[in-house]
Amino acid sequence: MSLEARFWHSRGRFVLDAQLQAPTRAVTVLFGHSGCGKSTLLHCLAGLERAAGRCRLNGTWWQHDERKLFVPTHKRRLGLVFQDARLFEHLSVAANLRYATRRSRAGAAEWNTVVELLGLGPLLRQTAPTLSGGERQRVAIARSLLARPEVLLLDEPLASLDAASKAAILPYLERLTAELAMPMVYVTHSADELVRLGNQVILMEAGRTLEAGPLETMLSRLDLPLAHREDASAVIAAQVQGWDEALHLSILRLGALQLRVPQIRPRVGQPVRLRVRARDVSLTLDPPGRTSILNVLPAQVLETAADSPGQHLVRLRIEDQILLSRISELSQRHLCLQPGMAVFAQVKSVALV
Amino acid sequence: MIDQADFTAAVLTFELAAISTTILLLLGTPLAWWLAHARFRGKAVVEAIVGLPLVLPPTVLGFYLLVALGRNGPLAWLLEPLGGGGLAFTFQGLVIGSVIYSLPFVVQPTQDAFTLIGRRPLQAAATLRAAPLDRFFTIAIPQATRGLVTGATLGFAHTVGEFGVVLMIGGNIPGETQVLSIAIYNHVEALEYGRAHVLSGALLVFSFVLLFLVYAINRRLPGRL
Numbered sequence: 001m002s003l004e005a006r007f008w009h010s011r012g013r014f015v016l017d018a019q020l021q022a023p024t025r026a027v028t029v030l031f032g033h034s035g036c037g038k039s040t041l042l043h044c045l046a047g048l049e050r051a052a053g054r055c056r057l058n059g060t061w062w063q064h065d066e067r068k069l070f071v072p073t074h075k076r077r078l079g080l081v082f083q084d085a086r087l088f089e090h091l092s093v094a095a096n097l098r099y100a101t102r103r104s105r106a107g108a109a110e111w112n113t114v115v116e117l118l119g120l121g122p123l124l125r126q127t128a129p130t131l132s133g134g135e136r137q138r139v140a141i142a143r144s145l146l147a148r149p150e151v152l153l154l155d156e157p158l159a160s161l162d163a164a165s166k167a168a169i170l171p172y173l174e175r176l177t178a179e180l181a182m183p184m185v186y187v188t189h190s191a192d193e194l195v196r197l198g199n200q201v202i203l204m205e206a207g208r209t210l211e212a213g214p215l216e217t218m219l220s221r222l223d224l225p226l227a228h229r230e231d232a233s234a235v236i237a238a239q240v241q242g243w244d245e246a247l248h249l250s251i252l253r254l255g256a257l258q259l260r261v262p263q264i265r266p267r268v269g270q271p272v273r274l275r276v277r278a279r280d281v282s283l284t285l286d287p288p289g290r291t292s293i294l295n296v297l298p299a300q301v302l303e304t305a306a307d308s309p310g311q312h313l314v315r316l317r318i319e320d321q322i323l324l325s326r327i328s329e330l331s332q333r334h335l336c337l338q339p340g341m342a343v344f345a346q347v348k349s350v351a352l353v
Numbered sequence: 354m355i356d357q358a359d360f361t362a363a364v365l366t367f368e369l370a371a372i373s374t375t376i377l378l379l380l381g382t383p384l385a386w387w388l389a390h391a392r393f394r395g396k397a398v399v400e401a402i403v404g405l406p407l408v409l410p411p412t413v414l415g416f417y418l419l420v421a422l423g424r425n426g427p428l429a430w431l432l433e434p435l436g437g438g439g440l441a442f443t444f445q446g447l448v449i450g451s452v453i454y455s456l457p458f459v460v461q462p463t464q465d466a467f468t469l470i471g472r473r474p475l476q477a478a479a480t481l482r483a484a485p486l487d488r489f490f491t492i493a494i495p496q497a498t499r500g501l502v503t504g505a506t507l508g509f510a511h512t513v514g515e516f517g518v519v520l521m522i523g524g525n526i527p528g529e530t531q532v533l534s535i536a537i538y539n540h541v542e543a544l545e546y547g548r549a550h551v552l553s554g555a556l557l558v559f560s561f562v563l564l565f566l567v568y569a570i571n572r573r574l575p576g577r578l
């Protein structure tokens with residue numbers, strides 16, 4: 001069960017040379033700068049734009065040029081959330097949703113589930129022009145879900161929202177990605193959204209898909225641009241072990257290690273994903289003495305690489321997970337870090353994603 | 354105040370305008386849609402032809418129609434099913450003339466409205482499994498209401514006020530082709546200024562009220578400006 005595609009196209013200076021594989025029950029993030037062809041690729045998947053190539057969903061061809069096969073958009077079972085929402089301005093919120101259910105024959109149960117999932121109950125009677133940007137996007141997502149798609153495509157759904165609306169809508173998206181059993185392709189240029197929502201990453205540059213792989217791997221590969229971004233970070237998985245009420249700290253289990261982080265809500269035993277920025281991890285060869293840093297973890301150096309001028313990146317293994325650390329060129333000269341060396345990683349802060 | 358002949362002319366005028374406007378909407382809307390969305394060589398030629406009545410003297414248009422629709426005209430065969438005999442000096446001839454004469458007034462606002470809607474909402478509808486015709490009737494038409502109302506009103510008003518084309522192809526047959534503008538002309542010719550005043554005044558008020566209503570209603574209709 002997956003969406004697979006291969007497209008190529010060249011028009012003037014614009015080149016598209018893309019390969020995509022999006023497994024089900026996963027969010028595949030198409031990541032790259034604005035204008036690198038991510039949206040074009042998504043539109044090709046939806047059949048809204050035409051490039052040479054092939055594309056199939058769960059084994060059914062949507063496009064197969066050699067067989068002269070091209071299924072028009074309205075006959076593809078897909079949901080597409082556009083960056084600009086594209087609500088039907090002449091209809092109310094409820095009528096926008098009904099537009100989808102009438103054609104997909106979605107029933108009352110699906111309606112209720114989706115309306116509840118996206119918190120649309122209070123908005124149903126409003127008309128499209130009265131909604132805020134974040135509300136519009138929630139309606140657009142609900143509408144595409146009510147089309148009963150077999151794949152969900154999201155084209156930078158948060159890009160045109162302000163920070164507050166983004167923060168408000170992200171939890172809805174996270175619930176969505178956790179509950180949906182279909183392939184999702186999510187286009188974005190925001191590393192934040194990538195880390196919070198993605199499972200699989202496809203990097204795109206100048207119309208070409210470069211590398212693809214699981215999020216954790218792709219984030220920490222020193223040969224890829226993700227690790228060299230200013231906000232480079234690693235994502236690690238941990239479990240809630242307990243908390244210290246008096247000190248407002250949660251205790252997380254990371255293999256045999258413990259992490260103490262500012263108190264978080266999840267129940268004991270619940271798995272959590274943590275984002276650790278490379279710039280928040282410093283390294284020391286000797287166990288630090290008295291320090292304000294709460295989390296000092298024994299680690300092994302896997303790889304080092306030059307970063308931006310004066311900076312050095314170190315890929316570390318902690319238990320069986322990967323962490324990145326950004327240190328100065330000078331520190332690297334002092335410490336002479338080599339693959340295989342044992343160090344202590346001092347983690348200044350982590351964020352729950 | 355208004356005599357039987359003038360009343361007949363008024364009824365005939367509005368009958369002509371109503372029939373022409375209906376035909377114009379049926380023909381003009383698909384034509385406007387096609388012009389708004391199709392990309393082909395020679396599109397400018399089609400647009401220029403549609404727009405011709407805007408600049409062409411009505412007498413010129415009327416003259417060619419008279420020749421084409423006459424008993425032995427090159428288009429007379431088209432009219433065989435209607436009984437033949439040519440359409441010059443008949444009400445049907447007036448309808449055809451009006452439709453051609455008012456076409457740009459309906460097509461242009463409608464085409465502008467369709468262009469303004471653009472492809473975006475239609476693409477969104479396609480992803481919600483709406484087939485092309487479905488998209489046209491559920492998205493394009495409702496969102497283009499302003500353009501359609503404006504087009505229909507202009508087409509109607511323009512037909513009510515037409516003179517040159519009517520005179521050329523319809524002549525001046527009371528109850529058959531004598532419309533208000535011709536009746537006014539006749540009154541003035543006959544120095545019946547009082548009756549000319551009544552009809553002219555009525556047309557002026559009617560036209561103003563019609564346009565006023567359109568602008569007032571259009572402000573409340575969907576369809577971005």
